[in-house]
Amino acid sequence: MTATAISKITDEAQIRKLIDNREKAVRARDVDGSVANVAEDILSFDVVNSLQQIGSDASKKRAEEWFASFEGPIGYETRDLSIIAGDNVAFAHGLSHVNATRTDGGQLDMWWRTTLCFRKISEKWVVTHEHNSVPFDVESGKASLELRPQEDSN
């Protein structure tokens, strides 16, 4: 195996670990952990308004508000995760799933699409761009919060 091939595997493993840790942090309602690998100047496209947010402080505030909207543990996982890593640039995409009880007593069981873009800075992978979303239904104009990967025939 060439040094390049080994390096590529190592980079992918580092990013997978980073995403794993992030998921664990969400499940544990650990705000700092959930944004630990986010770049200070991250540009985020979030599931909900507004159009975009800039900076890790905005990501942290968003995580705080999101976690606070749930009672008890947060079920959280990523499915179909694909990671493509180059020397200093990488991206990953997958389907994210949350299953948790809201503070109003309702259950949130929702899937959405996640794309994470990374740069390796000072030998450490950081998320410099993040895009999370659900699609919408053209007829109703409503966000599609009920879609399930298995119901999605492609």
Added chain:
Amino acid sequence: MTATAISKITDEAQIRKLIDNREKAVRARDVDGSVANVAEDILSFDVVNSLQQIGSDASKKRAEEWFASFEGPIGYETRDLSIIAGDNVAFAHGLSHVNATRTDGGQLDMWWRTTLCFRKISEKWVVTHEHNSVPFDVESGKASLELRPQEDSN
């Protein structure tokens, strides 16, 4: 300037050109041109349902349907485009804008978020993953089709 730095500039320029050509193709209602640099196994997260689409045939079908929903020329541009290119992996993000007359006579003037992820395969950059979306409004559950970048205070 080092060879690496020159190569990085060249890669960014190639990707910028690719995105420029894609925009021109959309404006010209040129289906083939609009998907010319899409990988055969592209994974797309689109603005509208479903959750995900796989393959360049799906991208082409989507472009055909989208172009056919408009009368006359399609106004199309990308704002705040940022391109980060590594050796064989790259990503780009920006805000996309369409302004066109629908076949039902209505005007579509809409901004959305675009993330493009690239791999260099056989010395050619191709889009292997694409994520387009609008956020939604939590209160109404509606997709936010009226957002404007200038109204978006971070």
